[in-house]
Amino acid sequence: MLKKHRYSFELFWLIAIFLLPLPFIQTLSNGLPIIYQSEFRAIYYGTIAYVWMLFAIYLSTKPKWLDRLIGLPEIYMVHGMLSIAAIILAYLHKEGTTSSGWIKTTGDWAFDLFLGLMIYSLIFMAGWLTSRIPFLNTIKKFLEKIFKHELSVWIHRLNLVATALVFIHVQLISYITAIKPFMAWFDLATAFVLFSYLASKLVVPLTYKKGTVITNKLISDNVRELTITLPKRSEIQLLAGDYVFISFPDIQGLTEMHPFSLSNAPAETGTIVLAIRGDGDFTRALDQLENGTTVLIDGGYGRYEEFLNEQPQSANIVILAGGIGVTPLISTVEDNLDRNIKLLYSAHNQADLIYQDKISRWQTLGNIDCSVQVGRFKNNQVIQELPRGWQNNTVFLIGGPSKMMHHWIHFLKSQGAKSGQIYFEEFSW
Ligand SMILES: Cc1cc2nc3c(=O)[nH]c(=O)nc-3n(C[C@H](O)[C@H](O)[C@H](O)COP(=O)(O)OP(=O)(O)OC[C@H]3O[C@@H](n4cnc5c(N)ncnc54)[C@H](O)[C@@H]3O)c2cc1C
Numbered sequence: 001m002l003k004k005h006r007y008s009f010e011l012f013w014l015i016a017i018f019l020l021p022l023p024f025i026q027t028l029s030n031g032l033p034i035i036y037q038s039e040f041r042a043i044y045y046g047t048i049a050y051v052w053m054l055f056a057i058y059l060s061t062k063p064k065w066l067d068r069l070i071g072l073p074e075i076y077m078v079h080g081m082l083s084i085a086a087i088i089l090a091y092l093h094k095e096g097t098t099s100s101g102w103i104k105t106t107g108d109w110a111f112d113l114f115l116g117l118m119i120y121s122l123i124f125m126a127g128w129l130t131s132r133i134p135f136l137n138t139i140k141k142f143l144e145k146i147f148k149h150e151l152s153v154w155i156h157r158l159n160l161v162a163t164a165l166v167f168i169h170v171q172l173i174s175y176i177t178a179i180k181p182f183m184a185w186f187d188l189a190t191a192f193v194l195f196s197y198l199a200s201k202l203v204v205p206l207t208y209k210k211g212t213v214i215t216n217k218l219i220s221d222n223v224r225e226l227t228i229t230l231p232k233r234s235e236i237q238l239l240a241g242d243y244v245f246i247s248f249p250d251i252q253g254l255t256e257m258h259p260f261s262l263s264n265a266p267a268e269t270g271t272i273v274l275a276i277r278g279d280g281d282f283t284r285a286l287d288q289l290e291n292g293t294t295v296l297i298d299g300g301y302g303r304y305e306e307f308l309n310e311q312p313q314s315a316n317i318v319i320l321a322g323g324i325g326v327t328p329l330i331s332t333v334e335d336n337l338d339r340n341i342k343l344l345y346s347a348h349n350q351a352d353l354i355y356q357d358k359i360s361r362w363q364t365l366g367n368i369d370c371s372v373q374v375g376r377f378k379n380n381q382v383i384q385e386l387p388r389g390w391q392n393n394t395v396f397l398i399g400g401p402s403k404m405m406h407h408w409i410h411f412l413k414s415q416g417a418k419s420g421q422i423y424f425e426e427f428s429w
Contacts, residue, residue: 009070009074012066012069012070012078013078016052016055016078016082017052017082020051020052020055021047021048021051021052023185024047024048024050024051024182024185024186024189025044025047025048027179027181027182027184027185028043028044028047028176028179028182029044030179030181031178031179031180031181031182032175032179033175036175039096039097039098041096042092042093042095042096042097043093043097043176045089045090045092045093045096046089046090046093046097048086048089049086049087049089049090049093050086050163050166050170050186051189052082052083052085052086052089053082053083053086053114053159053163053166054163054189054190054193055082055193056078056079056080056082056083056086057159057160057163057193057197058192058193058196058197059075059076059078059079059082060079060197061196061197061199061200061204062075062200062301063075063196064301067301067302067303068303068306070303071302071303071425072301072302072429073128073425073426073429076127076128076429077128077429080121080125080126080128080129083118083121083159084118084122086114087111087114087115087118090110090111090114091111094107094108094111099173102168102172103169103172103173106165106166106168106169106172107165107166107169109162109165110162110163110165110166110169111162113158113159113161113162113165114159114162117155117156117158117159117162120152120155120156121152121156122136123136123139123140123143124140124143124144124147124149124152124155124156125152125153125156125429126429127402127426127428127429128426128428128429130428131402131403131406131426131428132402132406134403148281149280150256160197167190170186204298205296205298208296208297208298209230209231209235209236209296209297209298210231210294210295210296210297211228211229211230211231211272211294211295211296211297212228212229212292212293212294212295213226213227213228213289213290213291213292213293213295214227214228214229214271214291214292215227215291216286216287216289216290216291219275219354219355220351220352220353220354221349221351221352222277222278222352223275223276223277223278223324223352223354224275224276224277224278224283224286224287225263225273225274225275225276226273226274226276226286226289226295227271227272227273228246228271228272228273228274228295228297229270229271230266230270230271230272230297236297236299236300237300238262238266238267238272238299238300239266239267239300239302239304239305239306239335240262240265240266240267240304240305240331240332240334240335240336241261241262241302241304241305241328241329241331241332241335241397242261242262242266242299242300242301242302242304242305242328242331243259243260243261243262243299243300243301243302243328243425244259244260244262244272244274244297244298244299244300244301245257245258245259245297245298245299245301246258246260246274246295246296246297246298247295247296248289248293248294248295248296249294249296250293250294251285251288251289251293253281253282253285254282254285254286254289256282257296257298258282258283259301260274260276260327261274261302261327261328261331262274262300262327262328262331263275263327263328263330263331263355264330264331264334265331265334265335266300266331267335272297274327275324275327275330275354275355276324277323277324302328302425303423303425304328304329304331304332304397304423304425305332305335307395307397307423308332308336308395308397311395313339314393315393315394315395316339316340316341316342316387316390316393316394316395317332317336317339317340317341317342317394317395317396317397318341318342318344318385318386318387318390318394318395318396318397319332319333319341319342319343319344319345319396319397319398319399320344320377320382320396320397320398320399320400320404320405320408321343321344321345321346321398321399321400322345322346322347322376322399322400322401322404322405323347323348323352323400323401323404324352324354324427325399325400325401325404325405325427326345326347326354326355326399326400327399328399328425329343329345329397329399330355330358332397333362333368334358337362337365337367337368338367339367340367340368340387341362341367341368341369342368342369342370342371342385342386342387343359343362343368343369343370343371343372344370344371344377344381344382344385345359345370345371345372345373346372346373346374346375346376346377347374348374348375349374350374353372353374356372359372369385371385376404379411382408382411383415390417391416391417394421395421395422395423396408396412396417396421396422396423397423397424398422398423398424399424399425402426402427402428405424405426409422409424
């Protein structure tokens, strides 16, 4: 039977939701004066909200150890959902407690700021949500002409100000600060998250690796291929199917890190190849890059290869790829040329189908079967292409537009596939 990689994800959720707030609630409940009994529940809500908010900030630092275990897209989803849950609890806290003066002011400011930022972020920063709700996605696409991604990132960072206000709010409540064991947890957790955040912004960038662009060419009407040499192969841990964050420190307008998937098997060559579609300001400006341009690289991130390693090596691999979402899967196939692979790859237009030469070469190997077409595959087409007994001996890798990925996940599950058999990574968070 195939292992269920989702166990780690579910365990992660349980730890975040229940285990983390436990020492805070425990120490608090031992020290709360009985005269506040009617507010106990609301005080606990506020405490859990703060712990979840701190955890959400920690997750935003892209912890690498968690990425390999769970995957950044899922981490960002937990980050978003925990923040929303925290704001709901903060509301219950606000409604269930009485306060005055600066205690009230700091609490109210923090809550209003969190609430406003949550509404903003649900549109601009929650790709996991907008990709599932077409209406929100339409609003996002329309407003993004003004509120560019980089601006949204800065606005989103105001959550730190709101968290600082909560910190001050708590420090002002004398009957809480009198509970020393609770305050020890509270201050330590805050200091740890602050330290992790500052390190991710100030120290981690110093560890980004420097690469060099050696070729930059168009491989279809709107897709550009960059080949980048890596500094020393041993210094950067890349797996096939990974993505890296890159920026170009010497080129104005290209200094923000953006994520792109590898389209080659990195271990073999000491270079990385990225296929990048011109979707916005950053990606369209890549045509100005000359050979020799310095690239900063942070990575690798991703779980396609980790997922395959968790499965029996004898499992067949079925790949459903659409549009530019094929890139990490091209890399994955290249690294697994001895496996039984079925690649079903489609794009809206003939011109958008990239790496057809590679795909034709794989076809000659005998164990890799590729179907490439313009326009999405039909359900019955896919079913016909699946290996015999696929419910027990096959894993599915999916990459492409969000809508397409969710369609196949839903369809495969409706045909009897288990969650642990399917892996996908979204291109939007
Ligand atoms: C894991 C992952 C792998 C990806 N791999 C590829 C790939 O191989 N090839 C490819 O063409 N594209 C890939 N993308 C998408 C690519 O990162 C975006 O298209 C690109 O960052 C858009 O930047 P822009 O300024 O050109 O466009 P914009 O118009 O600024 O943004 C278009 C959309 O991209 C998203 N985006 C913008 N900046 C960032 C950022 N810094 N971080 C995360 N999301 C951002 C936003 O949701 C935005 O709505 C990948 C994305 C992710 C998350």
